[in-house]
Amino acid sequence: MIIAYHAIFTTYGTWLPNDPRGSYSKEIYSNQLKALGRIKYGRQNAVPPKNLLIRFWTGATPRLSRPPFFIDDDTRPIVAAGFRTVVQRLSIEVAACAVMNNHVHVLVLRSKYRIEYIVNQLKGGATQALKLKHTPWTRGCWKLFITDSESLLAAADYIRANPTCAGLTAQSWDFVMPLPA
DSSP states (O other), X not given: OOOEEEEEEEBTTSSOTTOTTOBSOSOOOOHHHHTTOOOOBSOOSSOOOHHHHHHHHHHHGGGSXXXXXXXXXXXXXXXXXXXXXXXXHHTOOEEEEEEOSSEEEEEEEOOSSOHHHHHHHHHHXXXXXXXXXXXXXXXXXXXXXXXXXXXXXXXXXXXXXHHHHTTOOOOOOTTBOOOOO
């Protein structure tokens, strides 16, 4: 039985379907982006060299319909405030959340809502809090179904460690209810 969901969703233009680092996309919807290469399904084990990534992004950015959206230290608390509003409105329990520069990890305990609905609500809440006309998020999300307490604790630890592993400060959001140790 599913007891929680680990959802990951990205900001617009920051992790494309044919990114050399790999992706979990199954299709490239933009013909302009298709010209940059095929999908490398799944996370690539060997991280591509930095010069290849720079070349990819230099070619990709002008092909996007709008600039890529990155979350920084000024916008991170605004995104979290939007999430807080949704968590309170839906009365859901979030066990961990990491707001990264180009994606979000969220660990949500099972509720009456589908995880896709929750993610869409979180995206909408953050977009409203940021006062943006266009969504800064990509469509959909990647999700893992958590079925046991060991996996739940491991996912929470992974999400909590994500910011510091990426060189960001540790995050503590008031809408997160940590799991008992």
